[in-house]
Amino acid sequence: xxxxxxxxxxxxxxxxxxxxxxxxxxxxxxxxxxxxxxxxxxxxxxxxxxxxxxxxxxxxxxxxxxxxxxxxxxxxxxxxxxxxxxxxxxxxxxxxxxxxxxxxxxxxxxxxxxxxxxxxxxxxxxxxxxxxxxxxxxxxxxxxxxxxxxxxxxxxxxxxxxxxxxxxxxxxxxxxxxxxxxxxxxxxxxxxxxxxxxxxxxxxxxxxxxxxxxxxxxxxxxxxxxxxxxxxxxxxxxxxxxxxxxxxxxx
Amino acid sequence: xxxxxxxxxxxxxxxxxxxxxxxxxxxxxxxxxxxxxxxxxxxxxxxxxxxxxxxxxxxxxxxxxxxxxxxxxxxxxxxxxxxxxxxxxxxxxxxxxxxxxxxxxxxxxxxxxxxxxxxxxxxxxxxxxxxxxxxxxxxxxxxxxxxxxxxxxxxxxxxxxxxxxxxxxxxxxxxxxxxxxxxxxxxxxxxxxxxxxxxxxxxxxxxxxxxxxxxxxxxxxxxxxxxxxxxxxxxxxxxxxxxxxxxxxxxxxxxxxxxxxxxxxxxxxxxxxxxxxxxxxxxxxxxxxxxxxxxxxxxxxxxxxxxxxxxxxxxxxxxxxxxxxxxxxxxxxxxxxxxxxxxxxxxxxxxxxxxxxxxxxxxxxxxxxxxxxxxxxxxxxxxxxxxxxxxxxxxxxxxxxxxxxxxxxxx
Ligand code: SF4
Ligand code: SF4
Ligand code: SF4
Numbered sequence: 001x002x003x004x005x006x007x008x009x010x011x012x013x014x015x016x017x018x019x020x021x022x023x024x025x026x027x028x029x030x031x032x033x034x035x036x037x038x039x040x041x042x043x044x045x046x047x048x049x050x051x052x053x054x055x056x057x058x059x060x061x062x063x064x065x066x067x068x069x070x071x072x073x074x075x076x077x078x079x080x081x082x083x084x085x086x087x088x089x090x091x092x093x094x095x096x097x098x099x100x101x102x103x104x105x106x107x108x109x110x111x112x113x114x115x116x117x118x119x120x121x122x123x124x125x126x127x128x129x130x131x132x133x134x135x136x137x138x139x140x141x142x143x144x145x146x147x148x149x150x151x152x153x154x155x156x157x158x159x160x161x162x163x164x165x166x167x168x169x170x171x172x173x174x175x176x177x178x179x180x181x182x183x184x185x186x187x188x189x190x191x192x193x194x195x196x197x198x199x200x201x202x203x204x205x206x207x208x209x210x211x212x213x214x215x216x217x218x219x220x221x222x223x224x225x226x227x228x229x230x231x232x233x234x235x236x237x238x239x240x241x242x243x244x245x246x247x248x249x250x251x
Numbered sequence: 252x253x254x255x256x257x258x259x260x261x262x263x264x265x266x267x268x269x270x271x272x273x274x275x276x277x278x279x280x281x282x283x284x285x286x287x288x289x290x291x292x293x294x295x296x297x298x299x300x301x302x303x304x305x306x307x308x309x310x311x312x313x314x315x316x317x318x319x320x321x322x323x324x325x326x327x328x329x330x331x332x333x334x335x336x337x338x339x340x341x342x343x344x345x346x347x348x349x350x351x352x353x354x355x356x357x358x359x360x361x362x363x364x365x366x367x368x369x370x371x372x373x374x375x376x377x378x379x380x381x382x383x384x385x386x387x388x389x390x391x392x393x394x395x396x397x398x399x400x401x402x403x404x405x406x407x408x409x410x411x412x413x414x415x416x417x418x419x420x421x422x423x424x425x426x427x428x429x430x431x432x433x434x435x436x437x438x439x440x441x442x443x444x445x446x447x448x449x450x451x452x453x454x455x456x457x458x459x460x461x462x463x464x465x466x467x468x469x470x471x472x473x474x475x476x477x478x479x480x481x482x483x484x485x486x487x488x489x490x491x492x493x494x495x496x497x498x499x500x501x502x503x504x505x506x507x508x509x510x511x512x513x514x515x516x517x518x519x520x521x522x523x524x525x526x527x528x529x530x531x532x533x534x535x536x537x538x539x540x541x542x543x544x545x546x547x548x549x550x551x552x553x554x555x556x557x558x559x560x561x562x563x564x565x566x567x568x569x570x571x572x573x574x575x576x577x578x579x580x581x582x583x584x585x586x587x588x589x590x591x592x593x594x595x596x597x598x599x600x601x602x603x604x605x606x607x608x609x610x611x612x613x614x615x616x617x618x619x620x621x622x623x624x625x626x627x628x629x630x631x632x633x634x635x636x637x638x639x640x641x642x643x644x645x646x647x648x649x650x651x652x653x654x655x656x657x658x659x660x661x662x
Contacts, residue, residue: 030556145556153558158551162536162572165622169540170342170567174288174332177622179315187535187622201288212573213534213587218623222313 004053007039011059016138017084018042050076060086060121074128082124085137089244094121137207137240161212168195183226188214209241258467259484268299269479274370283372291328310430313624322456329430330614334543343566351559364411368418376444377435377614381543423451427495431504438613442499453492464492505628516600519634529587536569538617
């Protein structure tokens with residue numbers, strides 16, 4: 001049996017999630033011995049054509065060309081894993097979803113007619129069926145390896161759906177909200193980062209998007225209690241996962 | 252741990268320092284309260300200097316603040332963000348590993364539990380009771396009132412817990428200033444250490460100086476005390492200490508209503524109040540993580556890329572996690588209402604059936620460390636009020652001959 005093939009693709013994104021894969025220094029050689037890396041432009045310009053066993057897709061869909069490309073990727077991949085906030089929620093560039101893209105085009109670009117863009121930035125799952133969504137901005141190294149290991153072993157990845165608070169407490173961090181009055185998105189944010197920010201005395205920014213049971217309606221009054229005004233709450237929720245948090249607020 | 256003796260003594264600050272030094276010199280990992288990141292946390296102490304001398308706390312639902320104290324007291328704070336379970340029942344522990352041999356046959360290796368010999372300094376009376384509860388749950392020690400064949404003796408003791416617990420020396424600190432979220436008196440306890448300790452300290456700071464009234468609870472405690480400078484207890488210190496602990500009973504920050512809580516939980520399964528709680532609850536699990544008796548764990552298998560090596564790890568879990576009740580087809584307790592209800596009814600009601608005691612010692616941690624400030628005592632009172640109101644309604648309805656309305660499942 002030949003080694004399964006792995007392909008890594010990028011849509012609208014910053015490359016940070018792919019870099020997380022390169023950052024798996026110690027495990028990268030092990031990975032290369034278990035899979036054939038058939039398409040990974042960040043690492044090598046040598047590419048092999050599909051089909052692929054596992055495709056990791058970074059980035060959101062923001063152009064008609066990418067909408068078409070993600071359909072092609074899907075067609076030639078046995079399993080498609082969306083990685084990162086862009087691919088799973090539209091990313092920071094989804095802020096356009098709350099604004100007028102035409103206006104941006106006219107104001108920002110000298111030749112607006114050169115710009116071919118969609119009015120919204122959407123996750124991969126809005127276009128094709130996705131086998132697994134791994135969240136984070138960027139994704140966590142350990143979680144990425146877990147997903148790949150699980151696919152190689154033919155089992156479901158063990159990626160918990162609960163909030164950052166679980167990880168924060170396990171880590172033994174003193175809660176910044178309770179002990180310092182610092183606003184924190186931890187109670188509604190998907191775990192995965194290991195609760196880094198509270199460990200450094202800051203509130204969670206929500207990089208991993210909403211947790212499995214995010215009760216934003218209960219958290220917002222607490223953010224207000226801890227000193228954020230309406231605009232500040234909106235800004236906090238509208239970063240890397242704006243449309244996903246917005247969705248949680250819909251009645 | 253032997254029987255409680257009547258022996259008493261008094262230690263001054265130097266004596267306390269010598270006590271910690273003796274424990275460290277004896278090869279124990281000494282864990283106790285110390286100030287870190289704006290809270291009194293539990294951490295390894297290298298000397299008595301690490302204790303939070305001169306710090307108190309101001310507590311409320313969802314709020315914790317350190318406050319400086321003039322008197323320099325070391326144990327004038329109440330339960331902090333962690334409990335001793337962080338050491339006896341750590342959040343993550345490897346159980347075993349396996350490696351596939353060249354012939355394809357795996358070899359399993361049991362992982363030896365991390366076995367430090369602990370000394371816990373400054374264990375609050377509520378936490379002594381919480382440790383006794385976890386002993387029954389995790390170490391298989393039967394509750395005194397029940398015979399071991401019945402509820403309470405777990406058939407599957409946790410090896411690591413048992414090993415760490417056996418070696419641990421407990422030095423209690425009785426409470427003279429309960430925090431605003433404390434309610435041990437109404438949770439069948441109180442601010443006095445009533446057993447399960449090697450030494451119990453009561454801190455006294457007044458014109459006669461800063462000192463600790465000591466009660467000896469075991470032979471090991473007696474030996475330890477013998478090895479450090481101390482004097483015999485004078486009547487003044489003893490009466491001041493005992494008086495302050497007695498007075499503390501009257502100054503509880505909160506209380507559970509004096510009701511049969513098992514009956515209340517059983518009769519409240521269909522209460523509307525659960526929906527009210529669910530609208531505020533974040534399902535963040537902070538309450539279960541800080542609770543000194545919550546013990547639930549799950550296991551995770553960690554495989555490597557080759558698939559030839561695997562490890563099984565146990566880690567803390569929480570009934571607030573959707574996956575906690577995940578069966579084929581979905582979670583059994585999908586709503587927040589059902590998850591909070593599971594937590595509270597287990598703590599106050601079904602815990603008795605399983606382990607021969609209640610599961611709440613009244614430490615108040617779940618009130619303080621809930622970011623939303625959900626207060627177990629307030630919720631229990633509200634459930635009682637709802638039940639009583641419904642009973643009144645029913646009574647009235649009965650009086651005028653109309654049928655009583657259906658309140659859903661009753662046990
Ligand atoms: S600091 Fe934030 S993530 Fe940590 S327990 Fe508090 S609210 Fe949760
Ligand atoms: S009661 Fe509070 S701490 Fe517990 S899960 Fe709900 S919001 Fe979190
Ligand atoms: S339920 Fe709350 S008050 Fe009771 S023991 Fe647990 S944390 Fe303490």
